[in-house]
Amino acid sequence: MLTLKAAGLLDVDTGELRPGVLKIEGEHIVEVGGRPEGEVLDLGDLILLPGLMDMEVNLLMGGPGESAATGLMRDDPPLRMMRATQNARRTLRAGFTTVRNLGLFCRTGGYLLDVALMKAIDAGWIDGPRIVPAGHAITPHGGHLDPTMFGAFAPHTLQLTVEEGLANGVDEVRYAVRHQIKHGAQVIKMCGSGGTMSHTGPSGAQHYSDEEVRAITDEAHRRGLRVAAHTHGSSAVTHMVLGGVDCIEHGFMIDDDTINLLVERGTWLVATQALIDGMVTLSSADPKIQAKAAHDFPIARQSIRRAIEAGVRIAIGSDAPAIPHGKNGLEIITMVERGMTPLQAIQAATIVGADLIDVTDRGRLAPGLLADVIGVRGNPLEDIRVLSRVPFVMKGGKQFNY
Numbered sequence: 001m002l003t004l005k006a007a008g009l010l011d012v013d014t015g016e017l018r019p020g021v022l023k024i025e026g027e028h029i030v031e032v033g034g035r036p037e038g039e040v041l042d043l044g045d046l047i048l049l050p051g052l053m054d055m056e057v058n059l060l061m062g063g064p065g066e067s068a069a070t071g072l073m074r075d076d077p078p079l080r081m082m083r084a085t086q087n088a089r090r091t092l093r094a095g096f097t098t099v100r101n102l103g104l105f106c107r108t109g110g111y112l113l114d115v116a117l118m119k120a121i122d123a124g125w126i127d128g129p130r131i132v133p134a135g136h137a138i139t140p141h142g143g144h145l146d147p148t149m150f151g152a153f154a155p156h157t158l159q160l161t162v163e164e165g166l167a168n169g170v171d172e173v174r175y176a177v178r179h180q181i182k183h184g185a186q187v188i189k190m191c192g193s194g195g196t197m198s199h200t201g202p203s204g205a206q207h208y209s210d211e212e213v214r215a216i217t218d219e220a221h222r223r224g225l226r227v228a229a230h231t232h233g234s235s236a237v238t239h240m241v242l243g244g245v246d247c248i249e250h251g252f253m254i255d256d257d258t259i260n261l262l263v264e265r266g267t268w269l270v271a272t273q274a275l276i277d278g279m280v281t282l283s284s285a286d287p288k289i290q291a292k293a294a295h296d297f298p299i300a301r302q303s304i305r306r307a308i309e310a311g312v313r314i315a316i317g318s319d320a321p322a323i324p325h326g327k328n329g330l331e332i333i334t335m336v337e338r339g340m341t342p343l344q345a346i347q348a349a350t351i352v353g354a355d356l357i358d359v360t361d362r363g364r365l366a367p368g369l370l371a372d373v374i375g376v377r378g379n380p381l382e383d384i385r386v387l388s389r390v391p392f393v394m395k396g397g398k399q400f401n402y
Contacts, residue, residue, distance in 0.1 A: 001025050001038030002397070006375055009033075009048040012350050012364055015343040015381060020048055024371045027396040031367055041399075043375050046392055049346065050365050051097025051372030053353030054328045055270045055317040056228075056249055059101055059131070060113050062321020063087040077108045084117050088128025090326030093401055095390030097372040098130040098353065098362060100317075102228055102249065103137025103165070103189030105145045110163035112136065115184035127400060130372075132187055132357050134228070135180035136165030138173055138216060139191035143207045144198045144230060146191075152199050170215045173208070177219040187357070188220040189249075192231030192240045196252070196296045197289060203296050204233015204253050210243055217244030226358070228270070232296070234258040241267050247356060249317065252276075252300035254307065262312045268356050270317035271304045274334040278323050301338065308339045315356045316349040329388040342384045349387075371397040 006020030009032065020043070023031040063083045066075065075083075091099060101114040114133035121128040139145035146166060148158055160166035167176035177188055192213070194205045208216070213229075220227045226246040231237045234255045237248055241261055247268040254262075262269060276297045307314065318331040335345045354363030362370045375392030393401040 001030070003036040003038055003040045004043060004048060004373065004394075005036055005040055006043040006046045006048050008379070009365060010346070010380070012050060012343075012346055017047070017379065017381075020046075022048055022365060022373065024397050027371055029365060029367055029369050029371050032365060043392055046375035046377060047379055048365060048373055048375050049380065050350045050363055051374055051393070051395060052095045052329070052332070052349045052387070053098040053316065053357075053363070054091070054096045054320070054331070054349075055100045055247075055315040055353050055356055056102045056272060057091065057099045057318060057320045057325070057328070058103070059084045059087045059091065059099070059117060059128075059325070060104055060106070063325055077111060077113060080106070081113055081117065084113070085126045085128070087321070087325040088117065088121060088126065091320070091328060092127055092129045092395065093390075093393055094326045094328050095374040095387065095393055096129050096328050097374075097393070097395045098132070098357070100132045100187060100228070100357065101134060102187070103134045103145065105137050105139065105147045105160070105165065107158060107160065108136075108164060110161065110179070112180065112183045112185060118184075129395070133185055134187045134189040135183060135185035136160075136163070136176070137189040137191060137230075138165050138167055138176050138180075140168050140207050140212075141166060142200060143191040144193065144195040149199055170212055173212050173216050174219050177216055181220070181223050181225065186225065188216065188225055188227045190216050190227060190229050190245075192229035192245065192248075193233055193236035195230065195232060195250070196292050199286070199289070202233070203292055204236055206233075206236040206239055210239055213240060213243035213245065226356075237262075241265050247315075250300075250319075251307070252296050252303065254303045256306060259303070259307050259310045259312060262307070263310055266313060268313045268315055268352075269307060270315050271307070271335070272317050272319040272322070272331070273300070273304055273338055274330040275319050275322035276300055277334060278330075305339045308344075313352060313355075314340075314348050315352045316345070327388075329390070332387050333384050336384045342381045345384060346380060346387075
């Protein structure tokens with residue numbers, strides 16, 4: 001048995017700070033509190049919390065040496081995988097022990113690189129968080145998640161296949177979803193609308209028809225998977241929710257009626273607010289995109305405040321590498337700045353995230369749960385910024401920091 005001894009332990013349900021004694025056997029917590037037993041690891045003045053969860057990352061994008069301008073043409077799948085190992089390691093060492101990898105949108109020959117990354121981490125070959133992989137994001141031709149749109153490429157240049165998620169019409173979207181599920185996806189990511197960085201059309205324009213949305217959610221739900229949809233505008237978000245989507249990514253421009261619908265249906269929202277502050281200038285971007293950002297971002301800041309007040313189920317998602325891998329904690333800090341209490345933000349990164357991915361074995365420090373534990377210097381309920389610097393990280397009883 002291993003006992004972690006610290007200055008305190010946070011109950012994320014109640015916000016109560018308890019004596020910092022946590023007993024671990026193998027991969028699981030066996031007791032909270034009591035007298036230390038077995039090997040004792042004295043963590044001094046640290047406060048213990050459950051491992052954090054980021055519900056929107058893309059570990060196969062960004063990171064050391066990637067060029068946004070030429071990466072699609074220069075980076076083959078093996079190179080992306082090697083870079084992803086570094087991104088995964090940084091994410092884990094930042095205190096995030098579980099992530100959803102929400103959709104590849106690059107040429108891979110149909111291989112699901114995030115599934116392979118998950119398997120390598122689970123096997124212990126490399127360090128990284130527990131991954132809930134989406135495989136390839138499902139997007140229409142010219143949609144926001146069609147990478148040839150981002151590059152404004154000429155026709156037929158690096159166009160994706162249906163297996164790689166580029167799907168049009170009911171038959172193709174069903175096949176694309178089935179391909180992801182067959183090869184290991186545990187969640188389906190789809191493109192519900194345009195985005196601020198889209199080169200074509202307004203940010204909130206709905207990309208898939210209602211019939212296509214229902215086909216995607218039907219295929220996923222029959223196989224027991226949830227569906228996340230990149231969606232910005234109120235009308236598009238409403239259509240996604242009514243079409244059966246389980247989680248809205250971003251939701252930057254949602255009005256009160258749409259917020260009320262999210263509450264009524266219990267649909268999750270992953271708000272990705274920190275990237276707004278990080279990308280606010282976009283000085284090197286196309287002037288049209290700069291104009292869209294100037295319009296979209298102030299609305300996004302206000303809409304998330306209203307969503308918090310209304311009680312929308314909000315989970316933490318950084319959209320890394322929109323903010324750098326390893327800086328995921330900035331999203332928690334930003335959500336407090338947007339109106340969450342520190343406890344609400346911590347819950348969004350723990351128990352709400354666990355609910356979103358439909359697991360009961362993590363998200364709290366309690367007997368029988370996985371020993372996914374972090375330690376921070378200071379009380380995060382008094383200073384949420386301590387979550388941006390995590391000196392102690394344990395996943396499944398294995399220590400990675402400290």
